[in-house]
Amino acid sequence: MVSGEVFSTAARPGGFGRRVWRSIVRHGFPDTNRNRSLAVFSNLFLHVHPVKVRVEAIRFTRTFYLGGLAAALFVILTVTGVAVMFYYHPSVPRAYADVKDLEFVVTAGVILRNVHRWAAHAMVAAVFLHMARVFLAGAYRPPREFNWVLGVLLLVATVFLSYTGYLLPWDQLAYWAVTIGTSLAAAVPLVGGDISFLLLGGNQIDENTLLRFYVLHCVVLPLVLTGLFAVHLWRVRKDGGIYLPPEATGRATRVVDGEPTP
Amino acid sequence: MSPRDYELVKGEDIRDARSGRRKSDPRPRRLLVVQEEARPAVDVFEEDMVMTFPHLVVREAIALVALTLGLVVWSIFANAPLEEIANPLATPNPAKAPWYFLGLQELLHYYPPLVSGIILPGLTILALAVVPYFNVNLTRAPLWATDRRQKLVRLTAAIIAVAALFYVSGASPVWPIIGPTLAVGGLALLPGLIGGERGVLGWLSTRSLAFWIFVWFVVVAVTLTMIGIFFRGPSWSLTLPWVDGVYY
Numbered sequence: 001m002v003s004g005e006v007f008s009t010a011a012r013p014g015g016f017g018r019r020v021w022r023s024i025v026r027h028g029f030p031d032t033n034r035n036r037s038l039a040v041f042s043n044l045f046l047h048v049h050p051v052k053v054r055v056e057a058i059r060f061t062r063t064f065y066l067g068g069l070a071a072a073l074f075v076i077l078t079v080t081g082v083a084v085m086f087y088y089h090p091s092v093p094r095a096y097a098d099v100k101d102l103e104f105v106v107t108a109g110v111i112l113r114n115v116h117r118w119a120a121h122a123m124v125a126a127v128f129l130h131m132a133r134v135f136l137a138g139a140y141r142p143p144r145e146f147n148w149v150l151g152v153l154l155l156v157a158t159v160f161l162s163y164t165g166y167l168l169p170w171d172q173l174a175y176w177a178v179t180i181g182t183s184l185a186a187a188v189p190l191v192g193g194d195i196s197f198l199l200l201g202g203n204q205i206d207e208n209t210l211l212r213f214y215v216l217h218c219v220v221l222p223l224v225l226t227g228l229f230a231v232h233l234w235r236v237r238k239d240g241g242i243y244l245p246p247e248a249t250g251r252a253t254r255v256v257d258g259e260p261t262p
Numbered sequence: 263m264s265p266r267d268y269e270l271v272k273g274e275d276i277r278d279a280r281s282g283r284r285k286s287d288p289r290p291r292r293l294l295v296v297q298e299e300a301r302p303a304v305d306v307f308e309e310d311m312v313m314t315f316p317h318l319v320v321r322e323a324i325a326l327v328a329l330t331l332g333l334v335v336w337s338i339f340a341n342a343p344l345e346e347i348a349n350p351l352a353t354p355n356p357a358k359a360p361w362y363f364l365g366l367q368e369l370l371h372y373y374p375p376l377v378s379g380i381i382l383p384g385l386t387i388l389a390l391a392v393v394p395y396f397n398v399n400l401t402r403a404p405l406w407a408t409d410r411r412q413k414l415v416r417l418t419a420a421i422i423a424v425a426a427l428f429y430v431s432g433a434s435p436v437w438p439i440i441g442p443t444l445a446v447g448g449l450a451l452l453p454g455l456i457g458g459e460r461g462v463l464g465w466l467s468t469r470s471l472a473f474w475i476f477v478w479f480v481v482v483a484v485t486l487t488m489i490g491i492f493f494r495g496p497s498w499s500l501t502l503p504w505v506d507g508v509y510y
């Protein structure tokens with residue numbers, strides 16, 4: 001690295017504001033390939049991307065951005081979920097009253113709850129469609145086979161995340177929908193009763209179940225999903241980036257924008 | 263050229279390909295490994311590249327904003343459901359699971375809980391997870407490119423076997439699976455039966471077996487789920503959504 005150019009800010013002209021800005025963002029305006037590269041790899045969040053990407057790989061119709069949309073929905077769900085948590089007690093009958101308050105008392109609470117609810121449904125759908133896209137593109141084949149397996153785990157985690165959230169409003173819909181699912185657990189041979197007891201925190205759906213589902217929904221499963229997603233995205237790069245079919249590859253090397261690379 | 267034309271060289275142990283005798287030839291050798299199958303991740307450097315910033319980052323930002331806007335607008339007009347407080351003594355009729363489980367709940371209508379709730383979903387997840395490890399069609403060869411007659415016989419037999427299995431194994435014939443099996447199976451067979459190189463038939467004829475199996479899985483899952491969401495009412499009886507509305 002050329003010293004004094006990128007990191008030294010003290011010697012540069014400009015006011016205090018510029019100094020503060022430069023202490024956070026250490027590169028200049030991203031109008032050169034160098035600063036554009038720095039914008040990506042000196043940023044914790046952007047550095048999941050390579051500095052350059054293939055034109056064919058970022059085409060909308062290649063992936064329909066479904067994996068990215070699933071990830072974006074997860075971010076939206078995390079933000080709205082944390083906001084909803086400020087108004088919610090996981091106890092009976094308080095939980096139901098809290099959700100009612102969210103609907104009728106809290107300012108914009110109904111929008112908050114709606115966004116959280118619809119985003120949750122959308123995420124399940126997006127993940128399923130993403131899986132179908134990956135399969136139909138043939139992107140599950142070696143060397144991406146392990147990433148496909150991670151994907152299947154992500155699908156399961158997404159469904160459980162949505163399902164545990166379903167109980168939290170503690171209305172009739174929630175209670176009986178979860179009754180159907182958890183009664184299936186009891187059908188497992190030999191250990192079914194134990195699994196059901198573990199899941200419900202007792203022999204029937206009650207306050208203990210609500211607390212268990214709450215902890216799973218707000219802490220355990222989001223952490224599991226975040227971890228799996230981190231590995232998933234890392235593997236996309238380690239496996240050579242988005243899979244491109246042979247007909248989409250094989251043109252001459254050039255950077256088709258910005259300055260030519262040295 | 264096949265890998266057999268080249269000799270495996272270990273350290274300095276260089277052998278003459280024909281006589282098998284050891285040669286003390288210290289010259290460096292070029293080795294070539296020819297991969298038989300089509301690998302999806304060969305390094306191709308000859309591709310058009312753009313800088314991630316701004317090209318990809320801007321697209322991502324647009325997607326995120328569009329998604330957020332769409333969700334907020336949708337949420338202004340459509341409220342999330344909230345019913346009466348939970349009452350363990352008042353079972354609603356029908357009592358439905360979340361929509362993504364309604365395919366399984368539909369199966370519950372035909373099979374005992376162990377089969378519909380544990381075995382079938384468990385097998386499905388397992389099958390999905392192992393897909394890439396069974397060399398599922400690495401080259402994705404068109405189904406009808408070779409052995410046409412043999413494949414016609416086998417595929418027809420397989421379709422009939424699957425349909426028959428779901429005809430006899432449930433409490434009543436599992437039409438939501440039998441129907442898609444016959445429909446997708448028929449489409450898969452069509453190019454094999456009547457040929458065709460152009461248009462829709464041509465496209466169908468270039469699909470691989472893996473494609474057909476996956477499409478079958480998706481169509482079955484979607485059919486079961488749609489029936490569970492829209493066509494099931496009190497006591498899981500068949501209803502028409504445009505007559506009775508949607509039960510949830």
Ligand code: HEM
Nearest residue numbers: 063067068070071131139147148151152154155241242243
């Ligand atoms: C929470 C769920 C998931 C998230 C957030 C996610 C995210 C992503 C993202 C952002 C990509 C980059 C390319 C793209 O957008 O298509 C990707 C690729 C990929 N995903 Fe997922 N994914 C999820 C679930 C799944 C599932 C269920 C599967 C399959 C069972 C899967 C398999 C793959 C594979 C194999 C790739 C590489 C595709 C390629 O190289 O073209 N993912 N994922």
